[in-house]
Amino acid sequence: MQTRRSWKIVLAILTCNVVLMSASYTMLIPFLPLYLIKELGVAQSDVNMWNGVIFSVSFFIGAIMAPIWGKISDKKGRKLMAVRSSIGLAITYFLGGIVTSPEQLFMVRVLQGFAAGLWASELAIVSASVPAEKMGLSLGIMQAALTSGGVIGPLLGGVLAEVFGMRASFMIAGGALFTISLITIFFVQEPPREAGDVVDRKSVNQMELLKEPVIRQMLILAVLVQMVILILQPIITLYVAQLRGSMENIVLIAGAVFSLGGIAASISAPVWGRMGQKKSFGKIMYVAMGGAGICMLIQAIPNNLFQFAVMQFAGGLFFAGINPSISAVLASNTGSSVRGSIFGMLFSAQQLGSMAGPLLGGAVGTYWGLKEVFVVAGAIMILTSTFVCFTRKEIY
Structure with a gap:
């Protein structure tokens, strides 16, 4: 112990x-x-x-x-x-x-x-x-x-x-x-290993794990969340340039604006984790998803860089509450004997989202427009939040 x-x-x-x-x-x-x-x-x-x-x-x-x-x-x-x-x-x-x-x-x-x-x-x-x-x-x-x-x-x-x-x-x-x-x-x-955990580690079957509703849903959520997080990657520099009306020093400025979300997430992630422990990770998850979705939608509205930067920071505050909640739900619903498999599957889901996000962002930005990328991302997060809100009491 x-x-x-x-x-x-x-x-x-x-x-x-x-x-x-x-x-x-x-x-x-x-x-x-x-x-x-x-x-x-x-x-x-x-x-x-x-x-x-x-x-x-x-x-x-x-x-x-x-x-x-x-x-x-x-x-x-x-x-x-x-x-x-x-x-x-x-x-x-x-x-x-x-x-x-x-x-x-x-x-x-x-x-x-x-x-x-x-x-x-x-x-x-x-x-x-x-x-x-x-x-x-x-x-x-x-x-x-x-x-x-x-x-x-x-x-x-x-x-x-x-x-x-x-x-x-x-x-x-x-x-x-x-x-x-x-x-x-x-x-x-x-x-x-936890007391009473499965001793025969050869019995781990990942397909059996996927039959558990809570595990399956968390992995699907992980794909969607990671996809939305990376959806901005192909268009962030162009969008910042569009708001500024200039390409001068754009790499430095776009990087600084994009990093605001990361700074906010670094500050708020432990707070979300503590709240999830006290209330419930399912509740924290749908609140964070909903807040992140609203922030994404609002980012399609500003016509100046300052407002957009503020919403980048606000979005980071909410996004920080999602992945720790998914990880905690998975950990809470599995024994330590399969924890490696569970987090390996989670990492695989996030990798798939990391592939899909830039592709989706690039396609939407090319064929619809840059602002529409934020609309699509925000809609995905709000729909996901709604789904979690109505299903969480049944399985987690």
Whole structure:
């Protein structure tokens, strides 16, 4: 049994790991088009094609592999899977810094898809290590760490690329992931199994898990939420430029505006987690989804950048309450013997949403208009909130 002091130490260590993990990823991905052009010699006319393929392939492979890695973690241990993923990601980042062609970078991203799963492993360790009454707060803190790294990463990546070059940024990111590996090996223990839990771990059947209504619905919600979160990615820069009426310094300004949502989420995620623990995660989920949907709809209205930036911040406050609630519901409705499988399936669902979001946002922005992207995203969140509101009492 984890002592009061030990679970706090585990949570603190894994929170630091998640910040490093998220920052390492986001310090590179936003600059991928520039890396393709300046370092790998891709023509300006071909960069969008290469960027899309290279960006998406890792999500695709990760979505396929995540349930498999999750099932293995239930049999072999969550710590082992965390070390596997962090070492694998470290290697792929190092390789990304020495490639000389877009084809080589594509293969590195394929390997990165196989290495993915660190976030799912960290969630599985935390959910099995903290007391049940602290689950909401702990998952909220982890979500805040993930979001904080997402805010820090692009800023740090921009500075590092300017000072040391983009190839050096890959090496630094690889070093950060290797550091996570060492921290996990020496300072994180395999979490204990719950009393009365299933002993025969070979009996884990993910198709059987999917037959449970609460698990199936949470995974579907995870796809939709992640899709909406990333739906803005292809159009945010163009929309900010449209509101400003100028393309001058647009990358810097769009990045700053987009980061406001991440800053807000970092602040509010632990608060949502604590409220979910006291009231119910289902209630917090539909309130957060509804608020996020309304904020998305309102973002289609402003004709000036300041109002849009304010709503970006407000939207971040609400979005922060959704994913920790989904994770907490899944953890609360499963035993620790299948927790790795559950969070592997959750990660797979989020990867699918990460693929679908930019594609949907790009299509709506191209054929309907930029404002309509926010309308579609807001409508999806409000409909999802309504669904959760009317079904949550039946199953969670």
